[in-house]
Amino acid sequence: MVGAMSATPYPAPVPPSGASAGTPTAAPEAQHLVVRTVRIDSLPGGPTALVDLLPDARPLTWVRRGDGIVGWGEALRLDTFGPGRFADADAAWRALLARAVVRDEVRLPGTGPVAFGTFAFDDGPTGDAFDDERPQGTLVVPRVVVGRRGTVTWMTTTSVGPTLDAPGDAALAAAHRVPVTSPGRVTLVDGAVGSVDWPGVVAEAVDRIRSGALEKVVLARDVVATTEHPLDPRFLLGRLAEGYPSCWTFSVAGMVGATPELLVRSEKGLVTSRVLAGTIRREPGMTDDDSLLHAAQLARSSKDLEEHEFAVRSVADALEPFCSSMNVPDAPFVLHLPNVMHLASDVTGVLDPASRSGSLTLAAALHPSAAVCGTPTVAARDLIREIEGMDRARYAGPVGWVGADGDGEWGIALRSAELGDDPHHLRLFAGCGIVAASDPAAELAESEAKLVPMRWALGAD
Structure with missing residues (x-):
């Protein structure tokens, strides 16, 4: 018999702030x-x-x-x-x-x-x-x-x-475990904006930035995959967990991926956010010496350092009202992943007890950060709506979990795919941070590098 110990939820509810109320499946x-x-x-x-x-x-x-x-x-x-x-x-x-x-x-x-x-x-x-x-x-x-x-x-x-x-x-x-099945042959085609046209979208964003309309914008593109057999998400999850163990492998309500970016972790009064911005591709067959040279190149890149600074600043500014103290690194480190390297910073803080805020509140305050939207936020979001040309849906949104005390972990749904009603089709996503020094052709190449994890997980390479 279950003990009659009531849950101890985190403090008094915050009233809903939006114009539309939540509509749970059952009240x-x-x-x-x-x-x-x-x-x-x-x-x-x-x-x-x-x-x-x-x-x-x-x-x-x-x-x-x-x-x-x-x-x-x-x-x-x-x-x-x-x-x-x-x-x-x-x-x-x-x-x-x-x-x-x-x-x-x-x-x-x-x-x-x-x-x-x-x-x-x-x-x-x-x-x-x-x-x-x-x-x-x-x-x-x-x-x-x-x-x-x-x-x-x-x-x-x-x-x-x-x-x-x-x-x-x-x-x-x-638990009766149904065997995992392979998706078989996979074909990939351009999504809402073709790979030939996407550099033009990036060029338009660069022009807007150079005109002073904003400082940075993150633009994304999608690729549509069609599988020979119905897709079993567990096939993707097993490959991603094995091939990208340093990322957070996730699957929630049709969003599947392995994100390297932690939007926020709230645990026993400590808050952490891992910020990634600034990327360089790792070429197949690179030696350790080649990797070190690429990492040094990334760490000295003024374009990537500028992009990273915007992202770190946006996270620190969003967390500050909730924290009694914070630690914001002076310089990023280079995070090595199988397909790319990123400039990364771990922003940490001590949650102010007076804020009475759980991880969902913190995620709401942080989203969208400059790492997935841009700077200033409103101007970047408006430009995304105007020129990106696709529905992001839950790509680049928070994904994770929350517990009874309000603590939890929320990543950003990157290196991910959206599964729809048709088990033979899914959308793969990749995004790039655009600043004044961005080169459209280089950004297209970076987006291709960021598609590698999901392509590989599907067996589409």
């Missing part, structure tokens, strides 16, 4: 969650151990270096719309927690009630395909979550109503 106040977390037997080592547990083709995933959480089944889904999508999701999540009965025998970040989430980049039209009836924010509460943090492994089971599914190893043993 949160009418739901009664029963949640139990227990330790389970240790999992095998390796970066794919959690992903390998996923029983079907509707996975929920947040994994890095073999640690993290995965989930399946859907106890509850909360959908929100418009400018208030973050605040409405936050308020709906708090309302659920206020009525939850929780027994957490592990008490680590990611245990107890957990919701996986994904949010749209924009709250307004961004292309011809924009659908104002499509949810722009989604939280999914899984029926089963399995997590690992260091040497501790756990399972959380969640039910709606007075009964609880079998906890622990019994529930894991009962």
Whole structure:
């Protein structure tokens, strides 16, 4: 029998701030969650151990270096719309927690009630395909979550109503795992804006920047993939977790990818944001010496350093009102990934208790940062809407998870793909930061480099 220990949600709800209220699948106040977390037997080592547990083709995933959480089944889904999508999701999540009965025998970040989430980049039209009836924010509460943090492994089971599914190893043993299948042959074609035309879009942005209209804008393009066989997202997740272990491999509500960029982590009063801006391609067959030379070139690039400075400044300015102290690095380091290198900075802070802010509030304050939108934010977003020519949907929006205490981890949905209703089609995305010194041809090449992870995960190379 589940112990009658009520959840202890984070402090008083923040009222929804948007014009459109959140519209959960069922009103949160009418739901009664029963949640139990227990330790389970240790999992095998390796970066794919959690992903390998996923029983079907509707996975929920947040994994890095073999640690993290995965989930399946859907106890509850909360959908929100418009400018208030973050605040409405936050308020709906708090309302659920206020009525939850929780027994957490592990008490680590990611245990107890957990919701996986994904949010749209924009709250307004961004292309011809924009659908104002499509949810722009989604939280999914899984029926089963399995997590690992260091040497501790756990399972959380969640039910709606007075009964609880079998906890622990019994529930894991009962999960019937459908075999993962390959997508077969994959073909790729240009998306909303062709690769021949995209440099012209970049050139237009450079002209606007040089005219003084703004300092930086991030432009993205999409590529449409068609698979021979229906796509099983677990095929992508296993390859991404194995090939890009230093990234956060994610899957939530049709967004799948491996992001190197952490928008915000909130954990026990500490706040962290990893900022990436400034990129150089790693060519196939590069030696260690070649990699060091490329890293040195990136670290000295005035164009990339300028782009990075804009991004770091925007994150620091957004976090400052919530923190009692902050550490903003004076200079970036070079992050080495299999396909590219990035200039990176880890901005950290101590959360001011008076702010009473959870990770969703912090994500809302940070999004969109200069790393995915530009500077100034409003001018950059307006230019994206005007010239980018496609609907970003949830590309470059926050993706991650939130727990009962409001803590959580939110990445940016980069190096990603959007899965639609047709299991044979998906959209791959890549974006580049444009400043006055940007060269359109070089930006196209950079976008191709950023498409490599998803192309490789599909087996399309």
